[in-house]
Amino acid sequence: MTDALRDILRDIGPATVAVSGGVDSMTLAVLANRTLGRDRVTMMHAASAAVPPEATQRVRHRATIEGWDLRVIDAGELADEKYRSNPLNRCFFCKGNLYGTIADLTDRQILSGANTDDLGEYRPGLDAAHQYSVRHPYLEARIDKSGVRALARSLGLGDLSDLPASPCLSSRIETLIRIEPETLQAIHAVELLVADRLSPRTVRCRVRQAGIVVELDALSLDAASPSKRSALTASIGNLLPGALADKPIAFAAYRNGSAFVGAKP
Numbered sequence: 073m074t075d076a077l078r079d080i081l082r083d084i085g086p087a088t089v090a091v092s093g094g095v096d097s098m099t100l101a102v103l104a105n106r107t108l109g110r111d112r113v114t115m116m117h118a119a120s121a122a123v124p125p126e127a128t129q130r131v132r133h134r135a136t137i138e139g140w141d142l143r144v145i146d147a148g149e150l151a152d153e154k155y156r157s158n159p160l161n162r163c164f165f166c167k168g169n170l171y172g173t174i175a176d177l178t179d180r181q182i183l184s185g186a187n188t189d190d191l192g193e194y195r196p197g198l199d200a201a202h203q204y205s206v207r208h209p210y211l212e213a214r215i216d217k218s219g220v221r222a223l224a225r226s227l228g229l230g231d232l233s234d235l236p237a238s239p240c241l242s243s244r245i246e247t248l249i250r251i252e253p254e255t256l257q258a259i260h261a262v263e264l265l266v267a268d269r270l271s272p273r274t275v276r277c278r279v280r281q282a283g284i285v286v287e288l289d290a291l292s293l294d295a296a297s298p299s300k301r302s303a304l305t306a307s308i309g310n311l312l313p314g315a316l317a318d319k320p321i322a323f324a325a326y327r328n329g330s331a332f333v334g335a336k337p
Contacts, residue, residue, distance in 0.1 A: 093127025096185030167197035283320035
């Protein structure tokens with residue numbers, strides 16, 4: 073698996089890796105840097121209100137350890153009304169802004185960390201990637217998420233191999249609810265609070281038309297007693313801005329992509 077990826081990267085040549093801070097793109101960046109060398113690969117990380125600060129810190133930390141040529145950029149998605157209006161294909165505009173910005177900054181081949189598991193989900197961002205001729209080494213090598221984690225371990229990246237999936241904060245907001253920076257900040261604050269109080273494996277703060285829903289993995293949800301939920305509800309309410317503070321707060325089992333509402337093309 074590793075040899076196949078190295079061959080693909082050598083065949084591609086000078087490249088720019090879009091690094092989100094998740095296990096997929098981080099592992100690809102490490103392998104690309106070790107295979108091609110600092111002079112032939114650049115990492116670009118887009119920092120914004122939709123990206124948890126921990127992700128940016130993780131990228132900067134790994135860049136120091138590995139000696140990356142790293143550029144932290146503003147992809148400008150929050151200035152894009154098509155993104156801010158939060159349509160079903162919001163990710164298309166997010167990735168379009170990302171890859172468009174990167175393409176303006178480099179003439180090298182752009183790489184993403186998409187893996188074969190992503191093909192089984194609704195991923196409009198892949199359509200945007202196609203428009204910018206982005207290549208996906210994991211897809212070319214037919215590597216899935218478990219394969220990425222195995223690769224991370226083989227590269228000595230134990231801290232990354234167990235990193236839970238954490239898509240952008242905008243993914244928590246129900247389709248057609250406008251993306252606002254203060255909403256993103258509140259979502260992040262709520263998730264940090266719940267993580268501190270319950271230590272769940274998975275937590276998502278969903279902003280819906282009907283209210284705020286804190287989704288937890290099954291074990292954590294079962295362990296959250298009525299008294300714990302009541303205390304959390306009060307604390308969460310204090311973190312919500314404006315009209316969000318008036319919405320009811322509920323707890324539910326985690327469902328991947330549950331903020332998507334509408335028929336997927």
